[in-house]
């Protein structure tokens with residue numbers, strides 16, 4: 001599903017992480033760990049193809065992946081239903097009922113996204129994953145703003161995704177209760193010479 005080989009990632013022209021290799025098979029989840037600022041978000045964005053790799057290779061499924069970063073990608077004036085319908089169409093899907101139920105959004109279906117609480121917005125952002133039909137999920141701090149019940153909903157959705165042959169790569173400090181998820185601590189992969197001129201000149205704002 002995902003093969004990462006000797007990957008190096010940069011931020012603001014500085015190499016942060018290097019020598020990262022791992023495989024993710026169907027049905028597997030892997031959690032990226034490491035202290036604040038080590039480069040978890042940067043690595044996820046590099047694997048997602050949102051920024052170029054400084055070295056190494058990433059092999060993805062032919063249909064691509066679903067990425068959920070810090071921005072939730074919601075359209076403020078569209079309702080919950082309209083947002084999910086929009087994203088489902090973008091990914092060539094039609095059914096949003098399962099996503100509404102899985103993230104407990106049925107009662108909020110007609111509310112504009114801008115009128116949702118932070119946790120409700122996050123639930124809608126996660127429901128978006130469910131309408132992509134993509135087998136590989138890359139998730140950056142997916143449970144930020146979620147209460148315990150919503151974290152449990154999310155964990156259930158991830159388990160169902162894995163059981164259906166999907167895979168998930170996540171950066172999070174929160175225990176999701178996914179007992180079979182592997183863990184990759186990025187600390188040993190911190191770049192040794194971050195200021196040694198390996199910069200690629202790529203420096204955009206975080207989306």
Ligand SMILES: Nc1ncnc2c1ncn2[C@@H]1O[C@H](COP(=O)(O)OP(=O)(O)OP(=O)(O)O)[C@@H](O)[C@H]1O
Pocket residue numbers: 011012013016034035036037038039040041042043203204
């Ligand atoms: N535009 C930029 N220019 C220079 N450095 C940057 C830029 N953007 C981010 N950084 C730095 O890159 C490093 C990696 O950031 P990143 O967000 O990938 O870390 P992280 O491990 O996800 O952190 P956290 O656990 O806090 O979310 C940080 O030290 C950050 O300060």
